[in-house]
Amino acid sequence: MTMTPFETTVASDDELAALVARxxxxxxxxxxxxxxxxxxxxxxxxxxTAFLRSRFRRxxxxxxxxxxxxxVWDFLPVHYHGGNFRAWLHQIARNAxxxxxxxxxxxxxxxxxxxxxxxxxxxxxxLIEHERRDALKRCIDRLSPEAAALVKGRLGGENYTExxxxxGMKPERAHKLWHMVKAQLRRCVEQALS
Amino acid sequence: xxxxxLDIPDDSSGLPSWLDRHLVGLDLAALVAExxxxxxxxxxxxxxLDQVLVARRDAILExxxxxxxxxxxxxxxxxxxxxxxxxxxxxxxxxxYWRGLGQPSAEHRDLIERGRRGLENSFTAKGGAASxxxxxxxxxxxxxxxYRRPWAVGLATAASVLxxxxxxxxxxxxxxxxxxxxxxxxxxxxxxMEMEDVPPSDYLDRLADAASEWFKKRPENRVAMARRxxxxxxxxxxxxxxxxxxxxxxxRTWLVEKCRDWxxxxxxxxxAVKAGRDPLQVRAxxxxxxxxxxxxxxxxxxxxx
Numbered sequence: 001m002t003m004t005p006f007e008t009t010v011a012s013d014d015e016l017a018a019l020v021a022r023x024x025x026x027x028x029x030x031x032x033x034x035x036x037x038x039x040x041x042x043x044x045x046x047x048x049t050a051f052l053r054s055r056f057r058r059x060x061x062x063x064x065x066x067x068x069x070x071x072v073w074d075f076l077p078v079h080y081h082g083g084n085f086r087a088w089l090h091q092i093a094r095n096a097x098x099x100x101x102x103x104x105x106x107x108x109x110x111x112x113x114x115x116x117x118x119x120x121x122x123x124x125x126x127l128i129e130h131e132r133r134d135a136l137k138r139c140i141d142r143l144s145p146e147a148a149a150l151v152k153g154r155l156g157g158e159n160y161t162e163x164x165x166x167x168g169m170k171p172e173r174a175h176k177l178w179h180m181v182k183a184q185l186r187r188c189v190e191q192a193l194s
Numbered sequence: 195x196x197x198x199x200l201d202i203p204d205d206s207s208g209l210p211s212w213l214d215r216h217l218v219g220l221d222l223a224a225l226v227a228e229x230x231x232x233x234x235x236x237x238x239x240x241x242x243l244d245q246v247l248v249a250r251r252d253a254i255l256e257x258x259x260x261x262x263x264x265x266x267x268x269x270x271x272x273x274x275x276x277x278x279x280x281x282x283x284x285x286x287x288x289x290x291y292w293r294g295l296g297q298p299s300a301e302h303r304d305l306i307e308r309g310r311r312g313l314e315n316s317f318t319a320k321g322g323a324a325s326x327x328x329x330x331x332x333x334x335x336x337x338x339x340x341y342r343r344p345w346a347v348g349l350a351t352a353a354s355v356l357x358x359x360x361x362x363x364x365x366x367x368x369x370x371x372x373x374x375x376x377x378x379x380x381x382x383x384x385x386x387m388e389m390e391d392v393p394p395s396d397y398l399d400r401l402a403d404a405a406s407e408w409f410k411k412r413p414e415n416r417v418a419m420a421r422r423x424x425x426x427x428x429x430x431x432x433x434x435x436x437x438x439x440x441x442x443x444x445x446r447t448w449l450v451e452k453c454r455d456w457x458x459x460x461x462x463x464x465x466a467v468k469a470g471r472d473p474l475q476v477r478a479x480x481x482x483x484x485x486x487x488x489x490x491x492x493x494x495x496x497x498x499x
Contacts, residue, residue: 034317037313038310038313041309041310041313042310045306045309045310046218046293046298046302046306047284047285047288047293048285049302049305049306049309050217050219050220050222050281050285050302051281051282051285053220053223054220054222054226054278054281055223055278061305062309062312065305065308065309065312066312069309069313070316084286086285089285090282090285129223129224130227132195132227133227133228133230133235134231135231136197136227136228136231136232137232140231140232152232155199155202155228155232155233156232156233156268156271157206157209157267157268158268159205159206160204182197182200185197186195186197186200189197190195193195
C-alpha cells in the first residue's frame with residue numbers, strides 16, 4: 001500500500017529539532033527553523049501547558065510557558081541530541097519550575113501555594129490550590145456523617161450500588177442526598193472564598 | 195467557584211474518560227486539591243504510580259485510563275498526587291490518544307495562543323539572536339520574564355514565518371470530544387494541522403487520500419464493521435469542526451456541508467449494522483459512500499485549482 005500524502009508530510013520531533021538546530025547557516029535555514037519550532041510548539045503546547053498549570057499558579061503561567069520555550073530555542077542546538085524530544089522538553093520544564101520554586105523560597109509564601117511537606121517532594125512540586133482544598137475540607141467537615149460518607153465514597157470512585165449497600169441507603173435516597181450535598185458544598189466553598 | 199470533583203460521572207464507566215480529560219486540561223491541580231480535601235492529604239502516597247499501573251502502563255499510554263481496572267482507578271482518586279505523576283508520564287510517553295483527547299477549554303486555548311503570539315513576537319523583534327546559544331544550557335539561572343531578556347530583543351528577522359501560522363488549529367484542536375481516537379484517515383492526530391500551508395486543491399486532494407484509507411482494512415464481522423464506521427464517522431466530526439485554513443470561506447462552507455451529509459450517511463450505515471444487516475453488504479454500501487465522497491473532493495479540488 002502506498003503512503004498517503006498525510007503520512008509523507010508528518011515530520012518527527014527529531015526532524016523538526018534538526019531544522020531548528022540548523023538555523024545559523026542562512027536566511028532560508030532560519031525561516032525553516034522558525035517554522036519547525038512553531039510546529040514543535042503546536043504539537044506539544046497542549047500537554048506541556050497542562051503540566052505547567054498543575055504545578056504553577058495561574059497568574060504566572062504565561063511567563064513560565066514563554067520561559068520554557070525560550071530555553072528550548074536557546075538550548076536545543078547544543079544540548080538536544082535526538083531520541084526523545086518530549087523527555088527533553090519535560091526536563092526543561094521541570095528546571096524552569098525549579099527555578100520558580102527557588103525564587104519563591106526566597107519570598108514569603110503568598111497564600112496561593114505551599115510546598116509539599118514531604119521531604120521526598122520534588123522541588124518542582126508546589127501544591128497550588130491549597131485554599132480550595134482547605135475550604136472544601138472545612139465544608140465537608142460540616143456535613144452530616146451520612147452525607148460526608150456519601151461524598152467520600154462517590155469521590156473515591158464507588159458507584160451508587162456499592163455505596164448503597166455499604167451505607168445501608170436506598171438508591172433514591174443516595175441520589176437525592178448527593179444532589180443536595182453538591183449544592184450545599186458549592187455554596188459553602190463560594191462563601192468561604194469570597 | 196466551580197468544584198471540579200462534583201462533576202464526577204454518576205456512572206462509573208464514565209470515570210476513566212473524565213479523569214483522562216482532566217489529566218490533559220488546566221484543572222488537574224484543582225482536582226487534586228479537592229480530592230485531598232475529601233480523602234486527606236497523603237504526604238507520601240502509600241503506593242507509587244508504578245505499583246498502580248503495573249502491567250497496564252503501556253495500555254494506558256495508548257488508550258487512556260479505560261485500560262486500568264476499577265480498583266486501581268480508585269487508588270488514583272484516593273491518592274490524588276499520583277495523578278500529577280501520571281500527568282508527567284503522559285507528557286513524556288503518552289501516545290496519540292492523549293493528544294487527540296477532545297477540545298481544550300477556552301482558557302487553555304487562549305493560554306496556548308498567547309504563547310504562540312509571544313514566540314511570534316520574539317521572532318519578529320529586531321536584532322539577530324537566532325543563533326544565540328547560551329552556554330548555561332539547562333542551567334538553573336533565575337529566570338527573568340522572557341520578553342525582558344536580551345535574546346527576545348535579539349531574535350530576529352524571519353519573523354514572517356511565524357506570522358503565517360497557525361496555532362489556531364492546535365489551540366482549537368480538530369478532534370471532538372469522543373472517547374475513542376483512531377489514528378487513521380481524517381481522524382489521525384495532527385493530520386490536518388500538518389497541512390496548513392498547502393494550496394486549496396492539494397488540501398482537498400489530501401483529504402480524499404486520507405478518506406481512501408477506509409479501504410486499508412476490510413472488516414468482515416459486525417463488531418469490526420461497526421468500529422470501523424464509527425472511526426470514519428469521527429473523522430467526519432473532525433472535518434466539521436476543523437478550521438480548514440487553506441480554504442476560502444466558500445470552500446469551507448461547501449466542505450462542512452458535505453461532511454454533514456457524509457456523516458448522516460455513515461450514521462445510517464452504522465444503524466444498519468446495529469440492526470443486524472449483513473456486514474459485508476453494509477461494507478459494500480459504505481464503500482460506495484466513501485468512493486462518492488472521494489470523487490466529490492477530487493472534483494472540487496480540480497475546480498479550485
